[in-house]
Amino acid sequence: MLAVLSLTQLSSFHGKDKEMKLRKPSRQSYGIVNAETVIIIAVIAIVAGCASNPTANRPEQEEPKENRLVIHTDKGKEKISRDIYGHFSEHLGRCIYEGIWVGEDSQIPNTRGIRNDVVEALKKIKIPVLRRPGGCFADEYHWKEGIGPRDQRPAMINTHWGGVTETNAFGTHEFLDLCEQLGCDAYIAGNVGSGTVEEMQDWVEYMTFDGDSEMANLRRRNGREKPWRVKYFGVGNENWGCGGQMTPEFYTDLYNRFQTYVRSYSGNRIIKVACGPGSIDYHWTQVVMEGAHRNMGAISLHHYVRGTGNWTQKGNATQFDEAEWFALMRNSLTIYPLLKNNIEIMDKFDPRGRIGLFVDEWGTWWDTEPGTNPSFLYQQNTLRDAVSAGIFLNAFNEHCHRVRMSNIAQTVNVLQAMILTKDEKMILTPTYHVFEMYKVHHDATLLPIALQCGDYQFGNEHISELNVSASRDQTGKIHISLCNLNPKNSTELACELQGIKTRNVSGRVLTADTMSAHNTFDKPQAVKPATFNGFRLEGDIITIELPSKSIVVLEII
Numbered sequence: 001m002l003a004v005l006s007l008t009q010l011s012s013f014h015g016k017d018k019e020m021k022l023r024k025p026s027r028q029s030y031g032i033v034n035a036e037t038v039i040i041i042a043v044i045a046i047v048a049g050c051a052s053n054p055t056a057n058r059p060e061q062e063e064p065k066e067n068r069l070v071i072h073t074d075k076g077k078e079k080i081s082r083d084i085y086g087h088f089s090e091h092l093g094r095c096i097y098e099g100i101w102v103g104e105d106s107q108i109p110n111t112r113g114i115r116n117d118v119v120e121a122l123k124k125i126k127i128p129v130l131r132r133p134g135g136c137f138a139d140e141y142h143w144k145e146g147i148g149p150r151d152q153r154p155a156m157i158n159t160h161w162g163g164v165t166e167t168n169a170f171g172t173h174e175f176l177d178l179c180e181q182l183g184c185d186a187y188i189a190g191n192v193g194s195g196t197v198e199e200m201q202d203w204v205e206y207m208t209f210d211g212d213s214e215m216a217n218l219r220r221r222n223g224r225e226k227p228w229r230v231k232y233f234g235v236g237n238e239n240w241g242c243g244g245q246m247t248p249e250f251y252t253d254l255y256n257r258f259q260t261y262v263r264s265y266s267g268n269r270i271i272k273v274a275c276g277p278g279s280i281d282y283h284w285t286q287v288v289m290e291g292a293h294r295n296m297g298a299i300s301l302h303h304y305v306r307g308t309g310n311w312t313q314k315g316n317a318t319q320f321d322e323a324e325w326f327a328l329m330r331n332s333l334t335i336y337p338l339l340k341n342n343i344e345i346m347d348k349f350d351p352r353g354r355i356g357l358f359v360d361e362w363g364t365w366w367d368t369e370p371g372t373n374p375s376f377l378y379q380q381n382t383l384r385d386a387v388s389a390g391i392f393l394n395a396f397n398e399h400c401h402r403v404r405m406s407n408i409a410q411t412v413n414v415l416q417a418m419i420l421t422k423d424e425k426m427i428l429t430p431t432y433h434v435f436e437m438y439k440v441h442h443d444a445t446l447l448p449i450a451l452q453c454g455d456y457q458f459g460n461e462h463i464s465e466l467n468v469s470a471s472r473d474q475t476g477k478i479h480i481s482l483c484n485l486n487p488k489n490s491t492e493l494a495c496e497l498q499g500i501k502t503r504n505v506s507g508r509v510l511t512a513d514t515m516s517a518h519n520t521f522d523k524p525q526a527v528k529p530a531t532f533n534g535f536r537l538e539g540d541i542i543t544i545e546l547p548s549k550s551i552v553v554l555e556i557i
């Protein structure tokens with residue numbers, strides 16, 4: 001039996017009736033109504049088990065599927081916000097200190113204390129937005145301790161992350177200087193858990209008010225005449241957990257109160273972000289949306305994945321077998337139903353789609369590297385992490401009508417980092433390279449696609465072998481990002497581009513000989529993108545031979 005599914009349909013399908021309900025003509029991803037759509041609807045019931053449950057048992061004697069991708073290059077309405085490719089830097093372990101901030105007196109080349117090599121690397125992936133100071137740290141951070149002369153700033157205990165001393169050397173001025181050096185937007189996470197309304201109100205006034213006021217004048221005395229532009233402000237972080245152990249009802253009341261005083265001053269329009277759920281907690285989304293939707297510009301979602309089912313043994317970042325590879329691929333695909341179900345709740349209270357879903361923490365979470373402080377969450381990063389990132393980013397692209405920001409955790413030296421540092425050395429991880437390859441999707445138009453593909457089977461479980469999204473940029477170039485989740489087999493895909501006369505195809509690939517390939521300080525270039533020639537163009541069909549365990553980005557003009 002052949003199955004034809006658009007990725008959006010594949011990701012969102014939980015039952016035929018729901019699929020039909022989602023098919024809104026105004027939404028590009030759902031709006032392809034042609035002969036193919038009829039086939040899609042017809043086959044959905046048959047493949048529902050696979051689509052709604054990626055680990056469903058394979059039916060006996062299923063015929064192998066032919067891989068086929070149709071891209072409607074002349075359709076598409078939704079913009080893939082560049083903020084989907086955003087980042088997150090917490091005062092945690094060696095992310096801020098060492099990873100970003102080395103101080104003005106450091107031997108490591110820096111600009112006003114901020115590492116030049118890290119800034120350059122992040123500029124190359126066109127970092128659009130950076131979130132700080134946490135994370136859990138946000139709800140115990142008191143911003144006034146991080147301004148003024150550095151040698152007079154009080155120290156505090158970073159209770160969440162190892163009980164280490166936080167010197168407050170990196171504060172508001174340093175962070176907003178970093179954003180200006182990077183050319184990215186700032187996303188500040190405010191303190192609801194242990195802070196006050198007045199403290200939050202003062203922070204916004206300090207950063208953004210241009211007139212004559214106590215906070216604006218304090219900023220001036222601290223060396224910054226003009227206000228900064230702060231685009232995003234989060235009202236708390238994980239307030240169901242480290243941010244105060246609140247019920248959704250209690251948080252909703254607090255959110256409504258705190259956000260009242262997060263003002264938009266002097267032409268700076270702040271988008272206020274409510275704390276959303278951690279992975280599957282639809283009750284939280286429901287209660288917060290119901291009680292606070294009128295007062296928010298976005299609601300967050302956090303989703304971490306690993307190769308095992310428990311938090312005490314999350315698995316080794318670099319030593320794993322195919323079972324753990326498969327488990328991460330399967331777990332990464334859970335982002336699809338998670339987005340779909342949260343969006344369905346949002347649609348009830350915000351049918352016009354005003355409110356964004358910001359996945360402002362996501363990524364892989366492994367056991368920390370042996371010999372490092374377990375509270376510092378330092379982990380290596382392999383080709384497996386890169387394919388997982390490729391899946392998440394394709395999912396965000398596919399849901400860009402609601403997902404308007406995401407922030408992978410975290411930028412440097414923590415969790416699924418882009419960059420690892422050791423003293424003056426810096427290496428780029430395989431995940432960094434995915435962000436670099438996918439930057440072609442920034443602010444491009446999402447293209448509707450229909451994918452028919454075979455399964456990657458492991459034991460008695462199976463998942464779709466391929467994961468794809470496509471966009472058209474402002475100059476008309478088409479980009480397709482494709483992940484082959486199968487670590488053993490390459491696979492052929494016939495790609496039909498409807499709506500353009502294809503003249504030229506080029507591509508890049510990220511892959512390696514082993515599943516656990518990664519970059520080290522001794523071998524920093526072990527995993528890096530290469531030119532991809534594994535395709536042929538015949539008429540309007542591009543036949544692509546996707547290597548096993550790979551990410552390929554094609555450019556078509």
Ligand code: AHR
Nearest residue numbers: 134135136137237238409
């Ligand atoms: O990213 C590490 C931690 O994960 C963050 O501080 C917290 O928000 C989440 O639980």
